[in-house]
Amino acid sequence: MVRVIGFLVGLVFAGVLLISLVSNAASYFRNPPAPLASEEFHKEPKPLRLASDGPFGKFDNRQLQRGFQVYSEVCSACHSMKLVSFRDLKGIGYNDAEIKKIASDWKVQVPSINPDTGEPATRKALSSDNFPSPFANEVAARAANNNALPPDLSLITKAREGGAAYVHSLLTGYQNQPAELLKKFPDAKTPPNLHYNPYFANLNIAMPPPLTTDGQVQYEDGTKPTVNQMATDVAAFLVWTAEPNLASRHAAGLAVAIFLLIASVLGYFAYQNIWYSSKREVRVTGALDPENQEKNRRAKAKQGVAG
Amino acid sequence: MSFSWAKPYEPKHPVMRWIDERLPLPRVVYGAIGGGYPVPRNLNYWWNFGVLAGIFLTIQIVTGIVLAMHYTASTDGAFNSVNQLIMRDVNAGWLLRYAHMNGASFFFLVTYIHIFRGLYYGSYKAPRELVWMLGLVIYLLMMATGFMGYVLPWGQMSYWGAQVITGFFSAFPLVGEPIRIWLLGGYAPDQAALTRFFSLHYLLPFVIAGVVILHIWALHIPGSSNPTGVDVKSERDTLPFHPFYTAKDGWFAAAVLLFYALVTYYAPNYLGHPDNYIPANPLATPAHIVPEWYFWPFYAILRSFTVDFILPAKLWGVLAMFSSILLLFFLPWLDKSPVRSGSYRPVFKRFFWLLVIDVLILGYIGGAEINARNVALGQAAAAYYFLHFLVILPLVSKFETTLPLPNSISESVLHGEEAEAAPAGQTKTKRGGSVATTTAH
Numbered sequence: 001m002v003r004v005i006g007f008l009v010g011l012v013f014a015g016v017l018l019i020s021l022v023s024n025a026a027s028y029f030r031n032p033p034a035p036l037a038s039e040e041f042h043k044e045p046k047p048l049r050l051a052s053d054g055p056f057g058k059f060d061n062r063q064l065q066r067g068f069q070v071y072s073e074v075c076s077a078c079h080s081m082k083l084v085s086f087r088d089l090k091g092i093g094y095n096d097a098e099i100k101k102i103a104s105d106w107k108v109q110v111p112s113i114n115p116d117t118g119e120p121a122t123r124k125a126l127s128s129d130n131f132p133s134p135f136a137n138e139v140a141a142r143a144a145n146n147n148a149l150p151p152d153l154s155l156i157t158k159a160r161e162g163g164a165a166y167v168h169s170l171l172t173g174y175q176n177q178p179a180e181l182l183k184k185f186p187d188a189k190t191p192p193n194l195h196y197n198p199y200f201a202n203l204n205i206a207m208p209p210p211l212t213t214d215g216q217v218q219y220e221d222g223t224k225p226t227v228n229q230m231a232t233d234v235a236a237f238l239v240w241t242a243e244p245n246l247a248s249r250h251a252a253g254l255a256v257a258i259f260l261l262i263a264s265v266l267g268y269f270a271y272q273n274i275w276y277s278s279k280r281e282v283r284v285t286g287a288l289d290p291e292n293q294e295k296n297r298r299a300k301a302k303q304g305v306a307g
Numbered sequence: 308m309s310f311s312w313a314k315p316y317e318p319k320h321p322v323m324r325w326i327d328e329r330l331p332l333p334r335v336v337y338g339a340i341g342g343g344y345p346v347p348r349n350l351n352y353w354w355n356f357g358v359l360a361g362i363f364l365t366i367q368i369v370t371g372i373v374l375a376m377h378y379t380a381s382t383d384g385a386f387n388s389v390n391q392l393i394m395r396d397v398n399a400g401w402l403l404r405y406a407h408m409n410g411a412s413f414f415f416l417v418t419y420i421h422i423f424r425g426l427y428y429g430s431y432k433a434p435r436e437l438v439w440m441l442g443l444v445i446y447l448l449m450m451a452t453g454f455m456g457y458v459l460p461w462g463q464m465s466y467w468g469a470q471v472i473t474g475f476f477s478a479f480p481l482v483g484e485p486i487r488i489w490l491l492g493g494y495a496p497d498q499a500a501l502t503r504f505f506s507l508h509y510l511l512p513f514v515i516a517g518v519v520i521l522h523i524w525a526l527h528i529p530g531s532s533n534p535t536g537v538d539v540k541s542e543r544d545t546l547p548f549h550p551f552y553t554a555k556d557g558w559f560a561a562a563v564l565l566f567y568a569l570v571t572y573y574a575p576n577y578l579g580h581p582d583n584y585i586p587a588n589p590l591a592t593p594a595h596i597v598p599e600w601y602f603w604p605f606y607a608i609l610r611s612f613t614v615d616f617i618l619p620a621k622l623w624g625v626l627a628m629f630s631s632i633l634l635l636f637f638l639p640w641l642d643k644s645p646v647r648s649g650s651y652r653p654v655f656k657r658f659f660w661l662l663v664i665d666v667l668i669l670g671y672i673g674g675a676e677i678n679a680r681n682v683a684l685g686q687a688a689a690a691y692y693f694l695h696f697l698v699i700l701p702l703v704s705k706f707e708t709t710l711p712l713p714n715s716i717s718e719s720v721l722h723g724e725e726a727e728a729a730p731a732g733q734t735k736t737k738r739g740g741s742v743a744t745t746t747a748h
Binding site for chain 1: 387390391394395401402405550551554555557558559561562564565568569571572573575576581582584585586594611612613614616620623627630634637640641643679682683686687689690693694696697698701
């Protein structure tokens, strides 16, 4: 009975799937799907090499500090970084005094309460504060950015396919719309207030090019601030904001892997050792071998020796 | 335990004797996973994955309990409690979270291997039907737990995954929508849903642990199956679980944990989806909503029904998806072949490997973007899935000519047919091919 019902259920499901398959195929050939500009002209991120890459990757603090400078002078005008606090900057090599100064000099103050009147007020940021957001709320952010919402950057390299390479490619990927695209897709002209960028999913991004000229940020360590350099540095910095424990994770992973490797090798030999006698079904050899004992007994009997 | 030669527990230490006389817990443990449980001597490495599933369940419970100490189950606080507090400020919080995230994936991975081992070696057949069915109950509980756990960080995929999966219920006419609202505690996933998912996500692993005990209990009545599928006939066919299988499971567990550690420490987000690092936003639907990889085959089945044929396509998809798991409960009665092991079933074996490829294709399609080719491939693969279990398997079990079985497990070991259980190069028969006379322990 189970098999009869099963047989019918199986045939019904397979039948409905077949109908789906055939009707899809028919509609596909009747109206082939139109190609999309965002499929044909979208580009994968350019490869980007950072010190934090790979299993032995560590952060390059000088690069992270440069990246932080780019964030604070350029990106932070629109993008919040809510999950990171000033004290976290210790992780990229700033000392307590420097962090205190960075916090109190931060151009956006922290919302607070006037201690005398109880009215809303602001105060200077402390080391223990998270980075204050440039806009009070989403409505304010959209109102200031043509209804586009600048995403929070705390986790951006983990929240986008391609990670740091995507950030770098996006920042350096602004260009004029290719003539070929407009020829093929006349309706796909980048709308006003948007900017053509082939690394962005739908090709047209609301963010205006943030890094436009070499030397836009003056690096203190003498590195030449080309657009590419600034984009690379800020991408590296955003890897750190998304994954501040990366270096200790890599180091701990190595220790754990070595421990488990030794444990499995020792365990394997212990296993061999334990199974050796049982699995081999040991046969006694030499004088104690029953066959030899039988031979000995016969030989002794033949020679008349009592045994 | 049904074997007469199973060694009874003899406490060596007076303290253990004292305990054992009052509460025979040491006796139970000894009989379950100690020297008192005789196991077929020819188990191969596919038999290691049950123990591994137990190890990963333990890892999940331990890391999960500590994570729960720092997690905030609120729609405002959940994302930050995971991504700021746990990932940045809690000591080794990043390790706990990545271990838990990837532990779920590895728990499913070893469980899938365990299930496919059961399918190949006929572990669902008499007298182990209840072992199989309890295993499926564990698997269903795992799916519920895994799904609800993925909702907890309250990222975009958490939110939209909850939306889509609870949306399955609304496919059912009349009762569907009220059930969905009742499950969610609202019209869309919100605070009520998040809090109850957290509560259930904490509860269900302990229910799983309880069903695991039943699963092992039911297993230990007939004893473990083995690669030949031949019943244990004498003491010569078995070895005590401890130290033989504890040693084998031990080193293999360390090797699998090494693999797990490499993923956890060096590619912790590889198995996840970037969108879950974006806070949940009910107003912005992600471009591609996909569940975690371990649900992809079922997601592919769901999405393969695209035509309203008598019933709406969505209802077909939901019915098929639920059926695809529920039909496994009937497997012991769908496959009536008296031969358990696929090794002695030449026709079954081919279809088994076809099923493995089919499920891998379904998995790929479930996670891939939707286009004409993928949809068609998914439909063909989904159709094969149902035909395999409901049509092909019953027919094969009826008409197949099976290969001759060995007389006993020991015989098959001596013939080198099932040499996997022994360390390399140590199974060759001794001089003259005579059967061993002594077995040293």
